[in-house]
Amino acid sequence: MIIGLISDSHDHVQNIENAVKIFKERDVELILHAGDFCSPFTIPPFKGFNLKGVFGNNDGDHYLILEKFSEIGATHLGSFGEVIVANRTIALYHGTNMPITEALEQCGKYDVVISGHTHEKRVEFVKNTLAVNPGTAHGFDEEATIALLDTEAIDVSFVTLD
Template identity: 35%
Template structure:
């Protein structure tokens, strides 16, 4: 099973439009969002892009938190505040935004998870810590680096594909 990993979308509608085009003809409908959606309407864009299941966390810039929770809940998606941990096909995953800069590494070093996902820095990062894969998909919005990035995680093979989108 493959999972889309994104973070720091920051209301970039062009990203969601291109993501929807990229997802066409791909068997990829589960996603993880590591925070900084910004506005609740971006949740609708995730659905329009073809995402059927979304696991997310709040970021330090997310506004209208109650409506973000409602948008997730209306779609039976799961949004948490600081840490969202769950299991998919036997793979234990933790997601945090990364505002508390040491938390992603602490979660990875705990050995409790197979995968730890974080965002916040707007820079890609991929590292094995023991048997745990620690990853940051970079910034989907492309505002700071000029490059829109995200990752696709194959949880059966524990392999990561890094993707760049021209916006």
Template identity: 35%
Template sequence: MIVGVVSDTHDDQEAVAKAARLLLEQGAELVLHLGDIVAPFTLRRFSREGVKRLIAVYGNNCGERLGLLRTAESLGYEIHDWPHVVELAGRRIVMVHGKGPAGETRELVEALARSGRYDAVLYGHTHEVDVRRVGSTLVLNPGEACGCLTGRRTAAILDTETMEARVLEL
């Protein structure tokens, strides 16, 4: 299964449109959003761009949680507190956003990866691209779609058959 992975869109509508179109062009059957969507209208933009399936976790900047939940449900999407575990094509994937300083988030991600319970640990929050292995576990942060901290707009494609990830520039 080809999965699009995005994080930290921060209501940037241009970035959402580019990410959605690019992920769909790459064959994504599902988009996993790792938090900081921020407002419900951003979920509607994913839908307008043709994203049929989306699973998200809340981020620390998602203040309108009830609105996000209602909008997600109305679009046939899902949004959850993190950590949220999804099983895709026989793979166990844990989705987290993160909190506090980047080092605190990385420490949490390392612990989850070292646990050996997941095929992949996907996270956001730090706005920094991170693609690596911890033992047999893939660790993936697609970076920030908004480009607001690093100036680099990115998303990723995950192939659940090979458990390989590729970062895409938006």
């Protein structure tokens, strides 16, 4: 299974739409968003996908974000989520508190830990857990990125958004 990973989109609707286009082209079956959507208007472009997301520290109106998730049939997991797909247990956390991120990566319970917050791409094995940060979909005048996780190979590839 190929899972689309995105984080820190920070209201950049054009890059979200570019990410969604790539996810469609790559036959992504699930999108995991590690937070910092920021505004509720950034949720509708994900309509038609199996989207699961968590809150980031810059997400504004939690109530309206949850409402937009509901409107498109997506699942919001709160501040932390555990997702089990393709025999893999995945933790999804924005990454605001680094000791929590590190504990998730080191505890041995998860095959993959997805986090964001730093806006820096990362893929690294911590013991037997793959730690992934897809970077920032916003880009902030630098490289805007998303990632694709192959659950069978436990492999990640990064894609730069145009």
